[in-house]
Amino acid sequence: MNSQDLENINVTSFDAMPSPEELHARLPLSESAAQVVDAGREALKNILDRQDDRLIVVVGPCSIHDPVAGLEYARRLKALQAEVKDSLLLVMRVYFEKPRTTTGWKGYINDPFMDDSFQVDLGMEKARRFLLDVCELGLPTATEALDPISPQYLGDLIAWTAIGARTTESQTHREMSSGLSTPVGFKNGTDGDISIAINAILSASHPHSFLGLNGQGRVSIVRTRGNQYGHVVLRGGDGRPNYDTVSVAMAEQALKKAKLPCNIIVDCSHANSYKKPELQPLVMNDVINQVVNGSQALVGVMIESNLVVGNQKIPADLSQLIYGCSVTDGCIDWASTESMLRDAAQRLAAAKAARA
Ligand SMILES: O=C[C@H](O)[C@H](O)COP(=O)(O)O
Numbered sequence: 001m002n003s004q005d006l007e008n009i010n011v012t013s014f015d016a017m018p019s020p021e022e023l024h025a026r027l028p029l030s031e032s033a034a035q036v037v038d039a040g041r042e043a044l045k046n047i048l049d050r051q052d053d054r055l056i057v058v059v060g061p062c063s064i065h066d067p068v069a070g071l072e073y074a075r076r077l078k079a080l081q082a083e084v085k086d087s088l089l090l091v092m093r094v095y096f097e098k099p100r101t102t103t104g105w106k107g108y109i110n111d112p113f114m115d116d117s118f119q120v121d122l123g124m125e126k127a128r129r130f131l132l133d134v135c136e137l138g139l140p141t142a143t144e145a146l147d148p149i150s151p152q153y154l155g156d157l158i159a160w161t162a163i164g165a166r167t168t169e170s171q172t173h174r175e176m177s178s179g180l181s182t183p184v185g186f187k188n189g190t191d192g193d194i195s196i197a198i199n200a201i202l203s204a205s206h207p208h209s210f211l212g213l214n215g216q217g218r219v220s221i222v223r224t225r226g227n228q229y230g231h232v233v234l235r236g237g238d239g240r241p242n243y244d245t246v247s248v249a250m251a252e253q254a255l256k257k258a259k260l261p262c263n264i265i266v267d268c269s270h271a272n273s274y275k276k277p278e279l280q281p282l283v284m285n286d287v288i289n290q291v292v293n294g295s296q297a298l299v300g301v302m303i304e305s306n307l308v309v310g311n312q313k314i315p316a317d318l319s320q321l322i323y324g325c326s327v328t329d330g331c332i333d334w335a336s337t338e339s340m341l342r343d344a345a346q347r348l349a350a351a352k353a354a355r356a
Pocket residue numbers: 062098099100101102103104270328329
C-alpha cells in the first residue's frame with residue numbers, strides 16, 4: 001500500500017484556482033475604490049474609538065445572488081447615504097458566503113450560477129468584480145468571512161467583517177480575524193451565548209501563527225499582529241432576542257469584566273426578529289430609543305434588506321426568480337429600509353441637538 005491508497009479517499013478531484021495575485025491582476029483595486037475602503041475603515045475605527053458619534057449601519061441583502069439587483073440596491077443606498085451621513089455610517093452588506101445549519105446554497109462564491117456546478121473560480125472573480133463596483137459607487141462594504149482563504153482574494157475591498165454565529169467559537173476563524181485588516185464583529189452563538197464572542201475578541205486581539213495562503217497561492221505559515229477592533233454583535237439565539245436594555249447591559253458588563261471596550265452592534269434580523277423581516281423595524285426602533293436615552297455601548301445595527309420584501313426558494317427554472325428578492329433569509333423591502341434609516345437619522349440628530 002502507498003499513501004495514495006490511504007489519503008483523499010472521499011475527495012473526487014482537486015481543481016486549481018487562480019492565485020490571489022492573479023485575480024488581483026485581472027481585477028485591480030482602483031484608486032477610487034481604495035479611497036472608499038480606507039475611509040470606511042477609518043470611520044468605523046473612529047466610531048469604535050468614540051472619536052465619531054455616528055451609528056454604524058450594516059445594511060443590505062442577506063446574500064448577493066444577482067449582481068444586477070445587488071448594484072441597483074447599492075445605487076439606492078448610495079443616494080440615501082448623502083441624506084443620513086451626519087448621523088449614520090452606512091456600510092453595505094455584501095455577503096457571498098452563507099454558513100448553513102445543515103445544507104443549502106452556500107453563496108455566490110461557492111455556486112455563482114445556482115445550478116450546483118460549483119464554479120468557485122468564477123464565483124470568486126464575480127464576487128471581486130461586484131465588490132469593486134460597490135466601492136467605486138462610494139459605499140464601504142461588509143461581509144462575513146467564512147472561508148479562511150477568501151480574504152486573500154477579496155480583503156482589499158472590505159471595510160467591516162463579521163464572524164458568524166456558527167463560527168465565532170472556531171479557532172480557525174479567531175486566528176484569521178487576528179490578521180484581518182478590518183474591524184471584526186463577532187456574533188453571539190446560535191444558542192444566545194455571548195461568552196464565545198467575548199473569548200473570540202480576546203483571542204483575535206493576540207498575534208497568532210497558523211497555516212494559510214500567501215498572494216502567490218502558496219501554503220504558508222501566516223503570522224499575525226492581532227486585531228484590536230473586535231466587537232460583539234448581538235443577534236439573539238435559542239429562539240430569544242437579546243437587543244433589549246437588560247441583555248445589552250449584561251453584554252456590557254461581560255465586556256467590562258473581560259477588560260474589553262464596550263462596543264456592541266445589534267443585528268435586527270435573525271433571532272432578534274424571530275427571522276420575521278417585518279419585525280426588524282421594531283428592533284431598530286428599540287435600539288435607537290436606547291441610544292437616544294444615553295446608551296454608551298451601542299455603536300451600531302445590522303439590517304437585512306433587499307429591493308423586495310421576504311425571501312424565495314431557488315427555483316429549478318432560474319428564469320422564475322423574483323428580481324431583488326432574497327434567496328436566503330427574509331429581508332425588509334427598500335421602502336421600509338429608507339423610512340427606517342431616515343427616521344433613525346432624524347431622531348439621532350434631534351437628540352444630538354438637544355444635548356448641545
Ligand atoms: O443569515 C443566514 C442564515 O440564517 C444562515 O445562513 C443559516 O441559514 P439556514 O438555517 O437556512 O441554513
